[in-house]
Amino acid sequence: MEEFSVRHRRFVANYFAGKVKELRFQLAIVVAGCDKSLSTFTSGGEVSRDNHQAVLYGFSAFTNVIQTLKDAVKTVTNEQLDWSKIERLRHGSFMRNVRNAATHDGNPVISGWADGRYFVPSKIVRIDGFGKTIEIPAPAEDVRAICLDFAEDFCLLLRETLIAAGGIEHLKGSKFSIEEVEDAFANSTFIPPFAKELFAQNREKIEADLKDLKHDPIADAVKELGEVIQYCDSVKGD
Incomplete structure (x- = not known):
């Protein structure tokens, strides 16, 4: 298995919680768009083009974050998260394949709408990078339920x-080394000269403070993942 440097793993670990927040952000856009569509339809109104686009584009962005998080967890833990595990999740196989359809083919995926709800109306047929024809069955559930599940x-x-991953204690601590901070101060055109001078005068103290930081990117990521899980549970009955 490919080994990743500690520095590389720390970089990706520091971004992980933010990427989980992005997953929730895009998911919430899809859910809000689906809810607004149903509410508007129920009240006899006309669902706007902007609302359709919010669901369509939000879903596309949502599927791409899935791939990013899959890759990130491999880098952080140095353990492969196989698609076979993801495919066992509810709608796991569907999400894997439509991510490819949306990203590589530009397929909109969501092209069905009925009684205020968004659907994938029929199977999707695509040709993969090896020239093989792939058929993606359409789920019976609407897009809101698919994404939340x-x-x-x-x-x-x-x-x-x-x-469950072991050997990630070394990822705790400051997000940046003193050398990285120093390089940023030296090369940034946005930092005024007086700030650069202050940094130079206090470099040793800043380095000591960085070493004392208790930042734990894995704990942050675990917390954010829990927030998404709670969010899904809280809106399922709406």
């Missing part, structure tokens, strides 16, 4: 994977 299961899997 998958997101909940996926975040549970990511959380379990991070908690």
Whole structure:
């Protein structure tokens, strides 16, 4: 298995919680768009084009964050998260394949709408990078239910994977080394000269403070994953 440097793993670990927040952000856009569509339809109104686009583009962005988090958890833990595990989740196989369809083919995926709800109306047919024809069955559930069920299961899997991983204690501590901070101060055109001078005068203290930081990127990621799980559970009955 490919080994990742400690520095590389720390970089990705520091971004992980933020990427989980992005997953929730895109998921919430899809859910809000689906809810607004149903509410508007129920009240006899006309669903706007902007709302359709929010669901369509939000779903596309949501599927791409899935791939990012899959890759990130491999880098952080140095353990492969196989698609076979993800495919066992609710709608796991569907999400894997439509991510490819949306990213590589530009397929909109969501092209069905009925009674205020968004659907994938029929199977999707695509040709993969090896020239093989892939058929993706259309789920019976609407897009809102698909995204919430998958997101909940996926975040549970990511959380379990991070908690179970060993050898990640060395990722704790400051997000940056003193050399990285120093380089940023030296090369940034946005930092005024007086700030650069202050940094130079206090370099040793700043270095000591960095070493004392208790930042734990894995704990932060686990917390954010829990927030997504709670969010999914809280809106399922709406």
